[in-house]
Amino acid sequence: MSLSRQQELAQLFRGFLAHESVIDAPTSLVAYECDGLSAYRQTPLLVVLPETIEQVQQIVQLCNERGVPIVSRGAGTSLSGGAMPHKDGIVLCLAKMNRILRLDALSRTVVVEPGVRNLAVSEAANPFGLYYAPDPSSQIACSIGGNVAENAGGVHCLKYGLTLHNVLGVKLVTVNGELLDIDQQSMQSQGFDLLALVIGSEGMLGVVVEVTLKLLPIPECARVVMGVFNSVENAGDSVTGIIVEGIIPAGVEMMDNLAIRAAEAFVHAGYPVEAEAILICELDGTEEEAESQIARVETVMKTAGATETRLARDEAERLLIWSGRKAAFPAVGRLSPDYYCIDGTIPRKALATVLREIRRLSEQYELRIANVFHAGDGNLHPLILYDANNPGELEKTEELGSKILRFCIEQGGTITGEHGVGVEKLGEMCVQFSDQERNQFHAIRQAFDPKCIFNPGKAIPTMARCAEHNAMHVHEGKLPFPELERF
Amino acid sequence: MQQSIADNNLEAELAASVAQAVANGTALQIVGGGSKSFYGNPVEAEALEVGGHSGIIDYDPAELVITLRAGCKLDQVEALLSENNQMLGFEPLHLGDNATIGGAIASGLAGPRRAYAGGVRDFLLGVKLLSGRGEILNFGGRVIKNVAGFDVSRLMVGAQGTLGIILEASLRVIPCFETELTLGFEHSSAAAHIQWINELGSKPLPLSASCWYQGRSYIRLSGSQQGVDSAVAKLEGTAETDIWKQLREQKHDFFTAYDKILRLSLPQTREDLFSAEPQLIEWGGAQRWLSGGLELTQLRQKAEGLDGTVCAYRGVDPETGFFHPLNDSILALHRALKSSFDPVGIFNPGRLYSEL
Numbered sequence: 001m002s003l004s005r006q007q008e009l010a011q012l013f014r015g016f017l018a019h020e021s022v023i024d025a026p027t028s029l030v031a032y033e034c035d036g037l038s039a040y041r042q043t044p045l046l047v048v049l050p051e052t053i054e055q056v057q058q059i060v061q062l063c064n065e066r067g068v069p070i071v072s073r074g075a076g077t078s079l080s081g082g083a084m085p086h087k088d089g090i091v092l093c094l095a096k097m098n099r100i101l102r103l104d105a106l107s108r109t110v111v112v113e114p115g116v117r118n119l120a121v122s123e124a125a126n127p128f129g130l131y132y133a134p135d136p137s138s139q140i141a142c143s144i145g146g147n148v149a150e151n152a153g154g155v156h157c158l159k160y161g162l163t164l165h166n167v168l169g170v171k172l173v174t175v176n177g178e179l180l181d182i183d184q185q186s187m188q189s190q191g192f193d194l195l196a197l198v199i200g201s202e203g204m205l206g207v208v209v210e211v212t213l214k215l216l217p218i219p220e221c222a223r224v225v226m227g228v229f230n231s232v233e234n235a236g237d238s239v240t241g242i243i244v245e246g247i248i249p250a251g252v253e254m255m256d257n258l259a260i261r262a263a264e265a266f267v268h269a270g271y272p273v274e275a276e277a278i279l280i281c282e283l284d285g286t287e288e289e290a291e292s293q294i295a296r297v298e299t300v301m302k303t304a305g306a307t308e309t310r311l312a313r314d315e316a317e318r319l320l321i322w323s324g325r326k327a328a329f330p331a332v333g334r335l336s337p338d339y340y341c342i343d344g345t346i347p348r349k350a351l352a353t354v355l356r357e358i359r360r361l362s363e364q365y366e367l368r369i370a371n372v373f374h375a376g377d378g379n380l381h382p383l384i385l386y387d388a389n390n391p392g393e394l395e396k397t398e399e400l401g402s403k404i405l406r407f408c409i410e411q412g413g414t415i416t417g418e419h420g421v422g423v424e425k426l427g428e429m430c431v432q433f434s435d436q437e438r439n440q441f442h443a444i445r446q447a448f449d450p451k452c453i454f455n456p457g458k459a460i461p462t463m464a465r466c467a468e469h470n471a472m473h474v475h476e477g478k479l480p481f482p483e484l485e486r487f
Numbered sequence: 488m489q490q491s492i493a494d495n496n497l498e499a500e501l502a503a504s505v506a507q508a509v510a511n512g513t514a515l516q517i518v519g520g521g522s523k524s525f526y527g528n529p530v531e532a533e534a535l536e537v538g539g540h541s542g543i544i545d546y547d548p549a550e551l552v553i554t555l556r557a558g559c560k561l562d563q564v565e566a567l568l569s570e571n572n573q574m575l576g577f578e579p580l581h582l583g584d585n586a587t588i589g590g591a592i593a594s595g596l597a598g599p600r601r602a603y604a605g606g607v608r609d610f611l612l613g614v615k616l617l618s619g620r621g622e623i624l625n626f627g628g629r630v631i632k633n634v635a636g637f638d639v640s641r642l643m644v645g646a647q648g649t650l651g652i653i654l655e656a657s658l659r660v661i662p663c664f665e666t667e668l669t670l671g672f673e674h675s676s677a678a679a680h681i682q683w684i685n686e687l688g689s690k691p692l693p694l695s696a697s698c699w700y701q702g703r704s705y706i707r708l709s710g711s712q713q714g715v716d717s718a719v720a721k722l723e724g725t726a727e728t729d730i731w732k733q734l735r736e737q738k739h740d741f742f743t744a745y746d747k748i749l750r751l752s753l754p755q756t757r758e759d760l761f762s763a764e765p766q767l768i769e770w771g772g773a774q775r776w777l778s779g780g781l782e783l784t785q786l787r788q789k790a791e792g793l794d795g796t797v798c799a800y801r802g803v804d805p806e807t808g809f810f811h812p813l814n815d816s817i818l819a820l821h822r823a824l825k826s827s828f829d830p831v832g833i834f835n836p837g838r839l840y841s842e843l
Contacts, residue, residue, distance in 0.1 A: 104756070105689060106682075106685045106689070106756050107754060107755055107756040108685075108689055109754075128689065129689060129690075150634060151634045151638075153632055157631065157632060161605070161609065162632065164609075164638070164641075165605060165609050174816070174820075178816050180816055180817060180820075182817075183794065185754035185794070186752035186753050186754060186773050186774075186794075186796065187601055187602060187752070187770055187774070188595075188752035188773075188774070189595065189608070189644070189645050190810065190811055190813060190817075191646075191810070191813055191817065191821050191840065192642055192646055192650075192821055192824060193595075193608055193644055193645060193646075194817070194820065196638045196641035196644075197637060197638055197639075197641070197642055199638065200637070200638055201637055201638075217688075217689055217690055217691040217692075218691065219691050220691050240549040243548075243549050243550075243662075244549050246572055246662035246665075247662070248661070248662065285691075285710070285711070285714050286691070286713060286714050286717045286718075287717075288714070288716075289710070289711045289713045289714040289717075291713075292711065292713055293711065345630045345632045345633060347547075347550050347552070347629060347630060348549065348550055349547060349550060374632070377630070377631040377632045378631070378632070379630075412629055412630075413628070413630055414628045414630055414632075414633040414634075414635050415635050416633070416635050417630070417632035417634065418632055419634070420634055421634075421635060421636070425635075429635065429636070432636075433625075433635075433636060434624070434625075436618075436620075436622045436624055437624050437625065437626065437636070438636075440618065440622075440624055440626075440639065440827070440828070441636055441637055443827035443828075444637050444639070444824065444827050445637075446823075446827070447820065447824045447826075447827045448823075459636075460636065
C-alpha cells in the first residue's frame with residue numbers, strides 16, 4: 001500500500017513543485033530520517049522542499065484532504081526528535097525558504113523566511129549596529145523556523161529572553177491552507193495571544209512561513225569574569241549572590257569538573273582542570289557600567305568561596321573563556337562514543353540538591369555525567385556518556401535521564417527548558433501534567449488541526465500512552481513484557 | 488505602613504461556583520478589583536467575585552520569581568517587591584486602589600516600560616486556571632525557561648477571563664534600577680518625534696519609556712548610575728520631572744482634558760495621519776492616544792491601512808465593538824479556542840468580542 005501511496009503523492013506534489021523538490025528515492029530519504037537526536041529514526045514517505053508560501057499552502061491543503069501527516073523541518077538540529085519523520089507522512093522541509101526579506105534598521109525589525117539560519121540574522125543586522133539576541137549553541141546551523149517551533153533559548157536568556165520575547169510576528173499556514181498574519185509589532189495583542197501559543201508549539205498548530213524578529217542594539221561593551229570553585233555548591237551560591245546584588249548578567253554559565261576537563265582538553269581555554277566548578281559570568285552595557293558590575297561580581301564570587309577569579313583583559317581573552325563553554329558538547333562527545341543531553345530546568349535554589357542527586361544516579365547506573373548549565377536561569381544540561389554499541393546501554397541511559405527529569409519536576413522545575421518535548425520526553429509529560437491538563441493541550445491542538453495531521457505523535461502524549469507509561473513506572477525498572485519494543 | 492497581603496484561599500468555593508454554573512449553563516461575569524471594568528464590552532451575567540482569593544504562595548527574591556493568588560492587590564504586591572528592591576517589569580496600570588494582579592494579567596494592560604522591557608506576557612511564567620469544565624489546571628511553571636506543552640499561561644494575557652479564571656500566577660520580577668531620570672526635548676511634530684525616538688532605539692541607551700505631547704518629547708532613562716550618566720552626557724535634553732506614573736495611571740493632562748479617547752496601536756514607525764487631532768504618543772510610536780472629532784469606523788479603516796487597530800477606549804460609541812474587529816479566519820480560531828477551554832460558554836460572554 002505504502003509504495004503506491006508514495007508514488008501517488010509524489011505525482012501530485014510534482015504537479016506544482018520542481019521534480020527535484022520532491023524526494024522519493026530511498027537513498028535520499030535516509031538523510032531526513034532523524035534530527036539532532038539520532039537515537040530516534042524513521043524514514044518518511046516523502047520529503048518536499050517548497051520555495052514559496054503558495055507552495056506550502058498547496059502542500060498542506062493536499063495533505064489535509066488526504067489525511068497525510070506533515071512533519072515540518074528546518075535545519076534538523078532539534079535535540080528532542082521534534083523533526084523525526086512519520087512513517088506514513090511527509091517531511092515538509094523549509095530549507096529552501098531561506099531569504100532575509102526586509103531589514104528595517106529604524107524599527108529594528110527584520111522579516112525572514114523560516115529557513116534562514118539564526119546566526120545569519122545577526123550577521124545581516126551587524127552593519128546597522130544591531131543583532132538578534134537568542135543564540136542557541138547550534139546557531140551556526142539552526143533555522144529561525146525551528147527556533148520558533150521550539151522557543152529556542154541560548155546563553156543570554158536571563159537578560160534578553162527566549163525566542164518568545166524576540167519574535168514580533170509570524171505568518172502561519174493553517175491546516176486548511178489559509179495564511180494567517182499573527183502580528184504583534186504594535187505590542188498590543190488583538191484578542192488572544194496567538195503568537196505566544198504558536199511559539200514553542202513544536203510544529204503542531206501550523207506551518208510558520210515568515211517570521212518578524214526584533215533586533216537589539218549591540219551593547220557598547222561586554223566583559224567576562226571566570227570564577228573557580230572547589231565545590232559546585234559555592235558556585236551555585238555565587239549565582240544567587242549576583243542576583244541578590246540586583247545584577248542581571250548577560251550570561252552566567254556553570255561547568256562541573258568532568259565538563260571542565262573535557263573542554264580544556266579540546267580547546268585549551270586555560271580552564272583550571274582541578275576545579276570542581278567554574279562559573280563564567282558576562283556583563284554588558286556601557287564601559288563604565290560593565291566595569292563597575294564586573295568588580296561587584298568578582299567580590300560576590302570571592303565571598304561565596306571562589307578560590308580564584310579571572311578577568312578577561314581583552315576581547316581575545318573573553319572569547320577564549322567562552323570557547324570552552326561553547327565547545328562543551330563536542331568536547332564531552334570526545335570522552336565517549338555517545339552522549340545524551342538532558343534539558344531539565346529547576347529553581348536555582350535547588351541546584352545543589354539536584355546536582356547531588358545526579359551524582360548519586362550516575363554512580364547507581366555506572367554512567368558518567370558531565371554537567372554544563374545555564375546557571376542564571378536554572379537550565380541544566382547534564383550530558384550522560386554512554387556507548388550505544390553496548391547492548392542495553394541506550395535504554396539504561398534513557399532511564400537515567402528520565403529519573404533526572406522526574407527529580408527536576410519534584411524540585412518545582414520542568415522537563416524541558418529549551419529543547420522541546422519532541423518524541424523524547426513524552427513519558428515525562430505524563431508525569432508533569434495531569435490527564436485534564438493534557439486533554440486541554442489536545443483540545444487546543446484540535447482547535448487548529450481537527451484531524452491532527454501536523455506532527456502527530458509528538459510533544460503531547462495520548463491518554464493511552466500515559467496510562468501505559470504510568471503503569472510501567474509503578475514497577476520501577478521491572479518492565480512488564482520486557483521483550484516488547486517500546487517507543 | 489504597608490498592609491500585609493491577606494492569605495485567603497477561595498479555590499474550593501470558586502470551583503464549586505463554576506461547577507454549578509457549568510451544570511446550569513449560567514453565564515458568569517468575573518469580577519476582581521473592578522478597576523478595569525470599563526476596558527471591554529459590557530457583560531450581562533451573574534457576577535462572580537474573585538478578588539478575595541489572595542495570598543503569596545512563594546516568593547524568594549533570589550529566584551526572581553513570585554507566585555501568588557490572583558486576587559492580590561497590585562499596590563501591595565509592588566510594596567512587597569520593593570522591600571526586596573525588586574519590581575514588576577511591565578509597569579502594570581492600576582487605574583484604581585483595588586486593582587489586582589489577576590486583573591493586570593487578564594487585561595494585559597502594561598505601562599510606559601512596555602516598549603523597552605516587555606509586556607505582561609513577557610513576564611508571566613505560569614498560571615493555575617479554573618477552566619470552563621470546572622477543572623483546576625496548571626500550565627507553565629515557576630522557572631524562567633520552560634517549553635513543556637503549549638504556552639497556555641500567556642494565552643490568558645488579554646483574554647479578559649474568557650478562557651477561565653486565573654487562580655494563581657507565577658511572574659518573573661526584575662531588580663529595581665539604581666537610578667532613573669527624565670529628559671525633555673523639543674519636537675514640533677509627531678512625525679519628528681517618531682523618527683527621533685526610533686533612531687534613539689537603535690543605540691545602546693538605557694531607555695525605559697518615551698512620550699510625545701504638544702510638541703515635546705520625554706524619555707526616561709533607567710539603569711546603573713554609570714549607564715544613565717553616560718547616556719545623559721550623550722543626549723542634549725533638559726531635565727524634567729517624572730511624568731511616568733501620572734501617564735501610566737492616565738492622570739496626565741491629555742487624559743483629564745478629553746472625555747473621548749481612542750487608542751491606536753500600530754507598528755512603531757508608521758506615519759502619523761492624525762496631526763490635526765489631539766494626540767499623545769507612547770511606546771516609541773506603537774501606542775497613540777487620540778481625541779477630537781474622529782469617527783470610529785473611519786478611523787478603524789485608516790488604521791488598517793497602517794497595519795494598526797483601534798480600541799474605543801473611553802467616551803466613544805463602540806458601534807463595531809470596543810476592540811478592533813478580528814478578521815474571519817482569526818475569529819474562527821478564537822471561537823474554537825474559546826470552546827476548548829469553556830465549552831458551555833459561561834465566562835464573560837461578549838467581553839472581548841460579541842461572538843465569543
